[in-house]
Amino acid sequence: MNIDLIAALRARLGDGQVSTADAVREQHSHGEGHHAPSMPGAVVFARSTDDVAQSVALCNAHRVPLAAFGAGTSLEGHVNPPEGGISLDLSRMTDVLSVNPKDMDCRVQAGITRQLLNHTLRDTGLFFPVDPGGEATIGGMCATRASGTAAVRYGTIRENVLGLTAVLADGRVMRTGGRVRKSSTGYDLTHLLIGSEGTLGVITEVQLRLHPIPESIAAAVVQFETLSEAVATAIDILQFGVPIGRLELLDDVQMDASIRYSLLSGLRALPTLFLEFVGGPESVREQIGVVEAIVEDRGGLGFDWQTDPNQRAALWRARHHAYWxxxxxxxxxxxxxxxxxxxxxxxxxxxxxxxxxxxxxxxxxxxxxxxxxxxxxxxxxxxxxxxxxxxxxxxxxxxxxxxxxLGGSCSGEHGVGLGKREFLTDEHDPVALDVMRVLKRTLDPNGILNPGKMLPGESR
Ligand SMILES: Cc1cc2nc3c(=O)[nH]c(=O)nc-3n(C[C@H](O)[C@H](O)[C@H](O)COP(=O)(O)OP(=O)(O)OC[C@H]3O[C@@H](n4cnc5c(N)ncnc54)[C@H](O)[C@@H]3O)c2cc1C
CATH class of the missing domain: 3.30.70.2740 (Alpha-Beta Plaits)
Known part of the structure; x- marks a missing residue:
């Protein structure tokens, strides 16, 4: 590892924010995927945009690679640093900088998790809806263009970010977007960074859209003899334009696992849809009526819905615990x-x-x-x-x-990292891939930001 760089980082940020301990480096050598871990030479814990700017500028001056690290829950080797260098951990940047209930937005530091954000918002009547299964940071979610069970209603992280602050490869701080719901000016740099996996800049602050907690929420479970019936029902629900809150499918094997793990009573190991209806009481009743008719038509085995918050919570906890x-x-x-x-x-x-x-x-x-x-x-x-x-x-x-x-994508939400790079040439037009490479070289000419990720064949 570059001793001069570590000395310079310690001099600028203080000893407590720079670690070369084996256990800390090991923890930052991998995410949750199966890709071979690789140890960073040191881990820097940032507390502010300025800490990030100083760290990135120093890495750039020393031509040492740097990978941003949020919570390390990504699944495609995103945070593994194949070339070593610095792992820049943002998980101590957890401040909620402002909440604007009238405009339904807030500004947060990038290291806050969505769970902590929603806990902080609990008395405002507002919430942030993007809910990937892992306990991810908002910065990591932006960088991987994450989504979750509520995307069908509220969109992915992409639709819920109004602007951000990011540190560029040379250490300059860039602020994008604003607080307005739309703007027709300039190139859309906010969304260039969403999904860029730490290869174009390090996000330090995010301006997020918030949503009112719905007045009425109901949950339903419906089981089917066959997977095809369950999928056909889901497609019908969408094609009828029901503004469904959540629509999740669990096959027979997942149900078997979830019934045992989450002690779900009254359900069988059959293909199952978990549904959530949100809105005013009248709208929720109407949605339930339409879905009940579709379910009946498609041969669903009963249609059980409930508004009790504890029962609803138990159902969605079981869904979120599916991996475990x-x-x-x-x-x-x-x-x-x-x-x-x-x-x-x-x-x-x-x-x-x-x-x-x-x-x-x-x-x-x-x-x-x-x-x-x-x-x-x-x-x-x-x-x-x-x-x-x-x-x-x-x-x-x-x-x-x-x-x-079938005209799909290799990743709907987890991203590319190391694991899906080989598919980008199949999925993207060659000219589009060329433009991506030009963007990368323009914004990061020394190739220090998370090298070896995203673009096939690209390294420093
Ligand atoms: C059990 C489980 C369930 C999951 N379910 C879902 C799901 O439903 N939907 C979904 O989308 N994902 C899901 N994931 C994947 C994962 O949670 C997401 O990819 C998440 O967005 C990663 O966030 P993180 O904070 O852990 O980022 P990390 O893993 O720390 O980093 C991910 C990438 O983002 C970069 N990065 C991190 N922070 C920043 C920053 N501030 N600025 C720039 N780049 C940064 C890193 O360099 C890396 O390339 C799941 C994972 C697990 C383990």
Whole structure:
């Protein structure tokens, strides 16, 4: 590691914010995926935009790579630093800088988690709706263009960011966007950084849209004999224009795991939809009426809905614990999560094909996901055998290719990192990829920002 750089970082930020301890470096050598870890030479804990600006400027001067680190929950090797260098941890930047209830927006430091933000907002009548399963930071969510169960109603992080502050590769601080709901001026630099995975700049502050907590919320569960009926019902609900709050699919295997893990009573290990209805009481009743009729028409096995907050919370807790339920289902196995997405009309064909791929692989791989967006996860349980990882990768690749062949994307929400780079040439137009490379070289001419990620064949 570059001793001069570490000395300079310690001199600028103080000893307490720079660590070369093995345990700290190990913790920053990987995210939650299966990609080979690689140790950073040092970890810097930033507390402010100025800390980030000083760190990035010093790395640039020393030509040392730097990878931003939020909570490390990303799944495609995003935070692993293959070339070593500095891991810049923003998880201590957790301030809510302002809340504007009248305009329904707020400004936060990038290291705050959505859970902490919503806890802080609890008395305002407002909330922030983007809810990926991991306890992620807002900066990490922006960098991976994350979404969650509520995207079908409230959009992904992309639709909920009004502006941000970012540090560029040379250490300059750039403020983008503003507090207005729309603006027709300038290039959209805010959204250039959303999904850039720390390769174009380090986000330090974010201006977020907030939403009123709905007056009325109801949840429903409906089970089906077949997966095709469940998917067809989901598609009908969307095509009828029901403004559904959440629409999640769990296949028979995921239900088996979740029933055991979350002690869900009265449900069977069958393909199941979890639904949430939000709005005024009248609108919620109307939505429930339409969905109940669709369910009946599609052969759903009953339609059970409830407004009791505890029962609702238990249902959505079970959904959010789906990943942990899978790990508990096969003790000693690890989990590899795909997030292929296709146009809604191709969803049924994709899921049926993926079920056949899983059967052929001989692996256990529950399916759970945000079918309301055409996106779902296959949680491939990786056996602790010498060939386990190889078999899981083979299935993961098959699922991605199937989605691409149906006009989809290799990643609906997890992002590219190290893991999905090979698919970018299949998914994107060559001229578009060229423009991406030009942007990267223009904004980061020394290639210090999270090198080796996102663009295929790109390194320093
Ligand atoms: C159990 C589980 C469930 C999940 N469910 C979902 C889901 O439903 N939807 C979903 O979208 N994702 C999901 N994920 C993936 C993960 O939570 C998201 O990718 C999340 O957005 C990552 O945030 P993070 O703070 O952990 O970022 P990290 O993992 O720390 O970093 C991710 C990437 O962003 C960059 N980065 C981090 N902070 C910044 C910053 N401030 N500025 C610039 N770049 C930065 C990093 O360099 C890296 O490239 C899940 C993960 C797990 C483990």
């Amino acid at each position: 339920a899978c790990l508990a289902y096969r003790p000693g196995y690890s989990a590899m999560t795909t997030d292929a997405i296709v146009p809604i009309s191709a969803l049924g064909e994709l899921i049926v094909g993926v079920k056949a791929d899983i059967a052929e692989s001989g692996l256990t791989a529950p399916i759970v996901g945000h079918v309301g967006d055409g996106n779902f996860h296959t949680i491939i349980l990786v056996p602790p055998t010498p060939d386990g990882l190889e078999r899981a990768w083979a299935l993961d690749r098959k699922i991605v290719r199937r989605a691409l062949a």
